[in-house]
Every structure is written in structure tokens, then in C-alpha cells.
Amino acid sequence: MTDLVPRAVYLLAASRVDPRLDAGFAVAVMRRARDLRRAGGESAVLTVNVATTSENDRTRAEWARRGFDVPFRNLYDDLRSDRSWLIEAASPLPAPESGYECNVVADDAGAPVVALPVVTGDPAWMRSAAPVIVYGASGEPAGWVPGFGALYRTWIARVAGELAAATALEPVVVCEARQIGEVLVADAPLPLPAELPIVHETHANHTLAPHTWDAPMAEAWTRWLATADRYDAVTWLTATQRADVERRFGADVARSFVAPHPAPPVTRVAGPRVPGRVVMLNSLSPRKRVDHALRALAIVRADVPHAHLHVHGDGSERAALEALAAGLGIADAVTWHGYDPEPLPALEAAKALMLTSVNEAQGLVVVEALSYGVPVVAYDIPYGPRDMLAGGGGVLVPDGDVAALAEALRGVLTAPDRDRLRDQAYAAAEAQGFEPSLRAFGDAVRAALGARG
Structure with a gap:
């Protein structure tokens, strides 16, 4: 697998990578770091959040418990x-x-x-x-x-030199946070070494409501896009987002590549699925629109009385959502699991996964569901579901249309050819797995190394 990415020592730099606080972002960063090591390189995750040594040790221990054999370093631990x-x-x-x-x-x-x-x-x-x-x-x-x-650049330059000497591999900075990227490429004292390449991964939707290609943008994205041409390569999680950015700002806005987060290895579930079981794996925040899922479930229950929603995640909206479920008469049809550090096994018994977010960068949960053979019912939002389901494995419905969401969910739960939907999901996951994702990321790294000569 060493041909997937250049053999290098990869320094994945982020503000914070906490499995509880940073959800899908944290998992995506750690998976990328682990995959780079599995492909024959070396990697380390570098964070700059202010935390005590014991707090960072707990984070390291949790990632190790989850099987992420990746060095995890924090700026302030190193300073201590x-x-x-x-x-x-x-x-x-x-x-x-x-x-x-x-x-x-x-x-x-x-x-x-x-x-x-x-x-x-x-x-x-x-x-x-x-x-x-x-x-x-x-x-x-x-x-x-x-x-x-200056503090961050000095530290990253030191770590890059240290790891390059220890591994005899060329260092590559993989920036995972826009605010970090901005300061790494700034024209300012104590710059990074000129020969140190920077690949910037993007992790979020760049627009505000209504999330059309020309919608307003948050100031943070405007600032970052002004620096985008300074990175040796920029990766987007979907081709659709890259196309929208280039449509708006021109193809020369950055040296852009598409490198989605990979689906996990396919898990072919041997046991029976639970009839009517629907899962959601996301936080209970307004952006996730779990209220839409509850309203759709209430409609579906008229025809599929055993339909039951299992929600794995927690957040500020929980009390309001529980009250809504009671008001809709479906309190007994929803199980609230709260924060789940390992939610993927919940997919083994599921008949469908719902995604009702306002927006995503990719929607990591979509490819996770596909890898378990679970059909996905999702709003057609920017960005992710359309790209991830292009090869089958789910149903897209117009954004915000609860009636269409309910109809699609009913169709998946009652489809006479459910094995076909399952097989489509598995095939879609395999097409978006470890090797295709890492090869695409490797193309970006090769371009970055070439740009530095």
C-alpha cells in the first residue's frame, strides 16, 4: 500500500481533537492519521489547545482505547x-x-x-x-x-525537524483547522521553514443560509479563502463543494483536490436486523434538525407502527426534542441513548439511517452507515449526501421536506427488496473505502511536494 501516499512523516495540526467535544471532526482527523501510518508513512497529531497534562493524557488514553495507535502531542505539554x-x-x-x-x-x-x-x-x-x-x-x-x-510556527518547525531526524522521512504539515492554517502561512516573524510543505484539509461547509453556491459566508471562511492560494494543496471532502468554491472564486483560488473521508471497512452483518429500527448518530443541536426526523417518524408510524428511532448523541436540544416526541404521540417510539463513544455497533441492527442536517462538509455518518449495509435516507443538502450516495445505498429527498422524508423512510422500511438496498450500501462503501480515499489524498501530497521542488 506504500504507493497510495508518499512515504513521509505527516504532522496533522489542529486546535483540539477531543473525541467527546469534537465529534466527527476528531474521528476524521484520527482516522486520517492512522490511515497514513497503515499506508507506510509516519504521522503525529499536534494540538494547540490549552489543557493540563492530565487532561491531555486522558484524551491520549481514550484514543488508544479506541485503537488509534498515533502519537498525540500538545504544544503546552511539550513546553512543560x-x-x-x-x-x-x-x-x-x-x-x-x-x-x-x-x-x-x-x-x-x-x-x-x-x-x-x-x-x-x-x-x-x-x-x-x-x-x-x-x-x-x-x-x-x-x-x-x-x-x-509565532508560537505555533516555532513549535511545528521544531517537531517537524525532530520527527524528520527520527524517521529519516520528509515532513509534511497537514493542517486540519482554518485558524491554524491562517497563521502558518502568514508573512510574519519566525516563519515555518520555506521547504516545509503544507496540505490543508477542509472540514466544513463554507456558506451560511440558504447554503447556495453564492450564499453569504462567515468571516472566518472569508479570511481563510484569502490565504487559500498559499497552501501547497487544499483538499475538499466532496467534488460538489470544490466545484461551488471554484465557480464563485475561480479555479485558481487554491491548488484543489477532492479527498473524502473514507468509509470504514465493510462489516457484513450476519444477524437479523430489527424490523422498523431507524438510527441517527449525531449531536442534538439545531443544525442537525432532529425535530424533522421526529415529525417524519410520526407520519411513518401510521403505516409502520413498529417503526422506532434510536438516537445516539446528546446536546442542547434534548429536552425540547423529548417534549416534541411526547407532543407528537411517539415518546414510546424514540430511544434517547445520549452521548455514545462507540456508536457504530448500533448500525448492526438498523434498517435505515436518517440524516436531516442543515448542512455538512461530507456527513461521515453516511459512509459509516453504508459500511454496515444500512440504507441512508437523507436531505439533499450541501455537502455530502449527494456525492456519497451517487453510487446507490440510499434515498435523497428535497431539503426540508418532512413529508418526502417520511415517504422515503416508509419506502425503505417496507421495501420488499431490502437485500438489494443492503447490497447497494455495501457496494457504495467499498467504492469509498480506505484505498480510494488515501490515493486521492496522496495525489494532493504529491502535488504539494512537487510545488516545493
Whole structure:
């Protein structure tokens, strides 16, 4: 499998990769890191969120428990163990006045390590040059660097050099978060080494409502797109999103590639499915529109009285959704499982999966369901379901049409040829599995390495 991606040491950089707080994003990042190792490369996940060593250790332990044999490093853990590299890069004191309060990050004994400016009122706070103070072993300030960007770039350059020396492989930065990407390519002090390639993976829909190709965009996306041509390669999760971006901004907006998150290995379920069982694997947030699923279920129950929805996920909408189910007379037809750290086994008994989100970047749950042979009933939203179901395995209905959603769900639950739907799902998953996904990502990496000569 070594031909799928170049042999390199891949540094996947993100703000935070917490399995409980970051849901599908976190899983996608860790799967990519694991897949790169399985294909013959080396990888490490790098995070820059402020957390204690014990918090990071718990995150590492949870990923290890889930079978992700990937080194997981945090900027502040590294600083707690050795900050000599940052002191060496720092400018001498005194630091310029910023006017901001500081958050002092301490080591495990309570001694100060760095003081971070609390930049308020600026959505682009990571770009601020407000000084970050680094402390020496004596607990006294030892120098400063200009902002989070300089701090992140210095750390990533150090880790890249360290891992390249340890593995004798060329390092490649894989940026997983837009706000991190912006500061990595900034024209600012302490830049990344010029020879270090950056591949930027995108993970979200770039538009606001109504999510048409020319809809308004959040400021964060506008800022990031202004830097998109600075990356050696940019990957999109669907061809549809890439086409929409290029339609709006031109084909030269970035060196773009399509590299979806892969479906998990196909799990051919031997046991019987539970008649009428429908699952949802998502948070209970307004963007997921679980209320639409409940209304559709209430319609379906008139003809399929044994239809039962199992919801794996939690969130701010739970109490309101439980009340809605009661009001619709289907409280006994919905099981709320809450947060589930390992939801995929729930697909083994399912007859269908529903996806009712307002928008997605890909909808990882779609390919997860396909890999278990579960037909998907989904709104035709940007982005993901249309691309993921192009080869079969599910039914798309007009976005927001609850009656059409109910009709499609009824059809899947009562279809006389359910084995055909199951087989279509398996075939669609195999077409979107590990090798096709990683080969597409490898094309982006090869282009990035070629761009650096």
C-alpha cells in the first residue's frame, strides 16, 4: 500500500481533537492519521489547545482505547517538559505593551511556563501579534515571541525537524483547522521553514443560509479563502463543494483536490436486523434538525407502527426534542441513548439511517452507515449526501421536506427488496473505502511536494 501516499512523516495540526467535544471532526482527523501510518508513512497529531497534562493524557488514553495507535502531542505539554527551544527563538525583554490581560499556563508543579494574551473583541485573535511571554526555569520571564502564530510556527518547525531526524522521512504539515492554517502561512516573524510543505484539509461547509453556491459566508471562511492560494494543496471532502468554491472564486483560488473521508471497512452483518429500527448518530443541536426526523417518524408510524428511532448523541436540544416526541404521540417510539463513544455497533441492527442536517462538509455518518449495509435516507443538502450516495445505498429527498422524508423512510422500511438496498450500501462503501480515499489524498501530497521542488 506504500504507493497510495508518499512515504513521509505527516504532522496533522489542529486546535483540539477531543473525541467527546469534537465529534466527527476528531474521528476524521484520527482516522486520517492512522490511515497514513497503515499506508507506510509516519504521522503525529499536534494540538494547540490549552489543557493540563492530565487532561491531555486522558484524551491520549481514550484514543488508544479506541485503537488509534498515533502519537498525540500538545504544544503546552511539550513546553512543560522542555521550553529551551522557545527561549532560544524568543526576543529579549522587555516585550511591547499589548493592553491585554494574560492567561498564565503553568507546569504540573504550578510554575509559570508561558503567558498568553487574552485577545478580546477580535475574531481573528490568533493573528494578533500581542506578545507571548516565555518563562525560564527560575520562574522569571525569559523572552517573548510575537503572538500565537509565532508560537505555533516555532513549535511545528521544531517537531517537524525532530520527527524528520527520527524517521529519516520528509515532513509534511497537514493542517486540519482554518485558524491554524491562517497563521502558518502568514508573512510574519519566525516563519515555518520555506521547504516545509503544507496540505490543508477542509472540514466544513463554507456558506451560511440558504447554503447556495453564492450564499453569504462567515468571516472566518472569508479570511481563510484569502490565504487559500498559499497552501501547497487544499483538499475538499466532496467534488460538489470544490466545484461551488471554484465557480464563485475561480479555479485558481487554491491548488484543489477532492479527498473524502473514507468509509470504514465493510462489516457484513450476519444477524437479523430489527424490523422498523431507524438510527441517527449525531449531536442534538439545531443544525442537525432532529425535530424533522421526529415529525417524519410520526407520519411513518401510521403505516409502520413498529417503526422506532434510536438516537445516539446528546446536546442542547434534548429536552425540547423529548417534549416534541411526547407532543407528537411517539415518546414510546424514540430511544434517547445520549452521548455514545462507540456508536457504530448500533448500525448492526438498523434498517435505515436518517440524516436531516442543515448542512455538512461530507456527513461521515453516511459512509459509516453504508459500511454496515444500512440504507441512508437523507436531505439533499450541501455537502455530502449527494456525492456519497451517487453510487446507490440510499434515498435523497428535497431539503426540508418532512413529508418526502417520511415517504422515503416508509419506502425503505417496507421495501420488499431490502437485500438489494443492503447490497447497494455495501457496494457504495467499498467504492469509498480506505484505498480510494488515501490515493486521492496522496495525489494532493504529491502535488504539494512537487510545488516545493
